[in-house]
Amino acid sequence: MRHSAILFSAVAISIAGSQAVPKPGADGKYTISSSGIKAQFIPYGATLTNLFVKDKADKDVDVVLGYDVVDYYAKDPGHPVYNSIPGRYVNRIGHGKYSIDNVTYHTELNDGNNTLHSGTNNWSYRTWNVTAATDTSITFSISDASNSSLNMLGRVEARVTYSVDNGSWSIKMDATSPERKTPLMLTQHTYFNLDAYRNPDTDKIWNHSLYLPYSKRYLEADDGALPTGNVLTAAPGSINDFASQPNFLLGHAKDQPGFSGNCGAGGACEGYNGYWPIENAPTDAVVATLASSFSGIKAELRTDQAGLVVYSCNWFDGTSALKKTQGLSDRHTVGRSSCVALEAQDWVDGINQ
Template sequence: MMRFSKTSIPILLATTASAAVLPWNSTIPPPDANGKYTLRSTGIVASFVPYGAAISNLFVADKHNSTRDVVLGWENATFYTEDPWHDHYGSVPGRYGNRIANASFTIDGVEYKVDANEHNGTNTLHGGSNGWDYRNWTVTALTDSSITFSLFDADGEMGFPGDVLATSTYTLTPYTWHITLTALSLTKKTPLLLTSHVYWNLDGFANPDSEKVYDHELHLPFSGMRIGVDDNLIPTGELLPNKNGSVTDFWSQPKAIGKHLNDTERGPDCGAGCSFYDNAFLVGPHDKENQYVARLNSPWSGVEVKVFTDQAAFQIYSCAASNGTKPIGKSTQGLSGRPAVIQEGGCVVMEAEDWIDGINNPEWGRKQIWGPEDGLLTFNARYEFSTVY
C-alpha cells in the first residue's frame, strides 16, 4: 500500500471524483501554462501533451514518503518540438512502431517504399521522420481522470498506403495507469503496429548513489524467447531462447538490469557495438488480465510497476545511446548538486507491442496488415504501481 506524507505533492492526496466525458461538440478546456493536461486518481497523477499523444509526467509515492516523477519528458510542451534528439519520449509511434527492414514491404504483390530514417537510410524506425510521434494529436475527450487524443494519418504519408484514424486513451484509476490505443484503416490495406514508447527511471534521477537504472530489478516471467536481430536491429527471422542464467534471462527469476554489466557475454542480437539491451522479448501464453508480463522495481525508491497487456512482444531498451549530453528535462527530477543530464543506462524503455517487422517475416503468421474490412485494431495495457518497503 502506498503512503503519503504531508509534504507530498498535494494533488496526489486527492481522490478523483467521477466526471462526465465532454460532448464531442463542446470545446475542450485548454492545457495548463506548460501545455499539459493533468489527470488524477488516488495515489497517481499524470500529465500529457498533444505532441505524439505523449505522457510527460507520472507521479507516484515512494518508500521515503515522497513522490517521484518516474517517466522521462520535458517541462514544457514546446520542448518536444524543439528536442534535437527526438527520443520518442512517452509517445505513440506509428503507424508502424519499431523497425521495418529495408524501409519496404509488400501487400498483395505490390511493393511499398517508406521513409528510411535510420541507419543511413537502410530501414524505417517508428513510422519515419514524420511518424505519429512527430505530430500534434487532437484532444477529443477529457475528464479529470481520462483523456483521448485522435490523429488522422493520410494516404501516402511517409509512403504508407491508405488513410488511418488513430486514437489514444489514457485513464487513471487508483494506483493504475491504463492505455487503450486504436487504429482503423479507412481506405486501403496498410501495415499497423501500435505501441507506447515510455522511458522509465523509478528513482526520478534522485538516487544519491546512482542516476542509472542498473539496480532496477526486472522480471519478464513469460519471455523465454526473443527475436534475433542483425547489426541494425532488424529481425533475422530467428526466434532465440533466453537460456537460464544468460544475459537475456529475465524469466526464470527477477534480476537487476545491470547484473551482467561486466560480463563478456553480450550476444549477437542487440545491434552493432551494442551496450546491453535493445531486444524484443516474446510474450508466451498467460492470463492477460491477471498475470503481468513485466515487473520493474527500484530498491532505492521502492517504486514498483507491473505491466499487464494483450500484446505478444515486449521491447526492452536500456538507454545505451545516452551519453551525458542530453539534459534531464524537468524540474521534478534530478538531485541538487549533480549534473542534470542522462547518463548511459540512466533509463529503460519498456514497449509492449506485436512481433517487430512481422510484415517482412510472414512465416511468423502475425496479423499486421489491416484493411477496411478488418475493423478496429486495439492495444491495451495497464501499469499498476505499488511501494515496496
C-alpha cells in the same frame, strides 16, 4: 483495440462524452490524477510528459523522462520519442520495404538500412487532437493522411485514451484504415527511471530489477536491431534471461562477455534493444515487473500485445536535460544506460517476417 495497464506501488512497504474539452494548464499540459498517481500530457505526439507516483517514503516521484518546457518536444533535434505514440507502424521495417498483395512499397530509410517508426514524419512528430478529457482520463485522436509518411498509403484514423485509477495508468489504442490495406502497429514509447535520478550511488538503470515471467524466449537481431527470424531461448542467468528469477537486475549480466554488444551497432550498443515475446500468459496476468529497491517503486505491466521491447537507453550521451522534478544538485542530464523503455507491441518487422 490495444490495451496496456501499469500498476505502480511502493514495494518497500511490500518489495468521453459530449462535454466541452477543457483547456490545458498554464504550463501547456493536461493533468489527470487519482489516488497515488498523477499524469500529465500534451497533444504533440499524444505525449506523456510527467508521471508522479508514490515512493516508499510516500513522496511523489516523477518516474518518466521528458522536458520542462512543452515547446521543446517539437524542437529537440535528437527527438528521442519521449513517451509518445509513434506510428503508423512502430519499430523497424526491414530494409525499408514491405509488400501487400504482391506489391512492394519502399519506405524512408531513417535508421541505417531500415525504417524506424515509419520515418521522420511519424506520429510522434504530429500534434494530435484532444477529443475528451476528465479528471481521470484523456483521449487524443489523429487523422493520418495517405502517404504522409513515405509509402504508408491509405488514410488512418487513430485514437488513444489514457486513464488513471488508484495507482494504475491504463492505455487504450485503436486505429483503422477505411480506404485500403496499410501497415499498422502501435505502442506507447515510455522511458522510465523509477529513482527519478535521485539515487546518489548511481544514475544507471542497472540497479532496477526486471521480471518477464512469460518471456523465456527473445528475438535474435542483427547489428541494426532487425530480427533475423530466429527465436532463441535464454539460458538461466544469461544476458537475455529475465524469466527465471523475479529479482534479476537489468545489470545482472553486465560483466558477462557479450553484454557490451548485446544490442548491436558493431558492439557499440551496451545492454538491451530487443524483443521478448509474451507466451502462454493467462488473461490479465502481470507480464512485466520493473522495480527499484532505492525508491521502493514497483511497476507491473498487463497488456494484450504479443511481446515487449526492452531498450536500456544506450544512445543517450548526457546532453539531454533532466526535468526539475528529477536529479540531484550535481546531476542534471540523461546519461547513457540511465533509463529503460518498455514498449508493449506486436512482433518487430512482423509485416515482413
